[in-house]
Amino acid sequence: MTSLTLPDIAAQTSPTLQPLDWVGMRGIALPVQLGGRTLSAWADAGVSLDDGESRGIHMSRLYLALEALEHTELTPLALRQLLAHFLDTHDGLSSSAYVRLKFDCMLKRPALISPLEGWKRYPVILDARIENEMFHVEQYVEIPYSSTCPCSAALARQLIQQQFLNDFANQPADIQAVLQWLGSTAGIVATPHSQRSQAAVRVRLQDTLQTLPVEALIDAVESALGTAVQTAVKRADEQAFALANGQNLMFCEDAARRIHHALRGLAWCSGFDLRVEHAESLHAHDAVAESRWQW
């Protein structure tokens, strides 16, 4: 067999002297390790092409470097080492390196009262980059929750008061009669509207962090809101959920402020960009609020 030299187009000189900001691959299937579990991730990997004379980068070198994440726990340090490897294998071509990992974090969550539990799925995106020799890592999570409109609750209470006046106008309001009335449909003649809502939170992590605080971020947001959506639910859990909603009436502005204050209290968070969306049942459109800090 004749031995052939394979043409290497990437090594050719580019006909136009034009550096590029990002060159790489999107949507690479990659198993990653987080919290001792293997997760199915999608990776985007790229570098800058600073040398405008070079035709292309070396895609295979980025692809093969990603293999390191298959067997190592996903940490800020592991991401930093991966990006350093991207740059080492593109010496003279690139000064910036990027990786984005998308995966779902599955957490088993207990019921509010009964001894039951079930899984919740939280979409996560990790963005890490080395630019100007500085390493940055950001963690994005989507968190569903329930929100009950405080205005609607006040309007419903007013209607309940009016109904009470109508029903008890001609009789003394003895405690047994009132108790019975409260347990009837007349006692809740109007109900406030509530909706499934979503918080999308992107935090910049301190780059010295030893572990990725995915669960810690989710816990902080859910605890600030007080109305996380549930998994396995018996009637006792549903009643506790109704109480939690009644005690945490929220406009989208309230939800955004609650999360803002919770994130400000996280020592490992050096900046954030958050967005809440209430998929209104009053309207066919959503109510949305955003807040940022050091972003």
Ligand SMILES: Nc1nc2c(ncn2[C@@H]2O[C@H](COP(=O)(O)OP(=O)(O)OP(=O)(O)O)[C@@H](O)[C@H]2O)c(=O)[nH]1
């Ligand atoms: N740069 C670049 N490569 C591409 C693109 N699409 C496909 N490839 C292919 O990606 C493959 C891997 O590129 P390299 O990493 O440079 O491969 P290689 O030259 O065999 O590897 P090295 O010896 O490490 O440079 C090549 O066969 C390219 O043709 C593209 O849009 N840009």
